[in-house]
């Protein structure tokens with residue numbers, strides 16, 4: 118496992134995204150550590166994606182079995198290799214348990230922009246964990262990767278996600294009508310964005 122400072126030395130978003138996919142590393146806050154998802158995370162992934170309260174507003178269908186959940190683990194791991202999406206594991210430092218994930222995808226190198234998505238095991242809600250994980254990630258994205266903008270698209274009704282994002286400094290920018298098709302229907306998307314300069318304002 119490489120140290121973060123040894124990997125991301127460039128003032129170059131494109132190169133840093135390339136390096137993100139090419140290295141194993143971790144970053145930590147007071148209670149959490151964020152690193153890569155591994156096959157041994159299957160039980161924890163099943164706890165998260167097998168819970169219909171967690172998947173309710175997302176494009177993930179609720180996993181009914183561990184075999185079904187394994188497809189998610191395999192997909193996240195394949196995404197590292199294909200450089201399609203970077204899924205961080207969010208683990209408790211003390212227990213090492215995977216309690217959530219945070220994905221970085223739809224990267225636009227020219228615009229230094231990307232989209233994120235996240236979910237947390239319901240047993241760990243309301244402890245400030247996602248606020249802590251997002252804050253760690255957002256600082257990493259702007260100060261280390263040198264990104265310019267992050268977007269998050271939230272399905273109407275998903276109030277907790279809206280609050281968490283706004284707590285971090287994301288701004289509600291608008292509602293895109295019937296933006297996404299999943300679970301056999303078109304869903305509006307509430308678009309939240311945060312810019313590097315929004316972070317500097319704090």
Ligand SMILES: CC(C)(COP(=O)(O)OP(=O)(O)OC[C@H]1O[C@@H](n2cnc3c(N)ncnc32)[C@H](O)[C@@H]1OP(=O)(O)O)[C@@H](O)C(=O)NCCC(=O)NCCS
Pocket residue numbers: 170171172174175233234235236237238241242243244245246247248249269270271272275276277278280281284
């Ligand atoms: C959204 C989610 C990640 C929030 O995680 P969390 O760790 O519980 O959030 P935090 O504890 O950091 O909460 C931050 C603030 O959001 C608000 N909030 C969080 N969950 C809430 C809820 N269920 N109801 C009302 N407000 C809520 C609170 O104001 C909270 O601050 P407070 O506890 O100090 O009052 C979690 O609810 C989840 O996994 N939801 C399902 C997955 C999902 O919809 N993902 C989004 C895809 S874009």
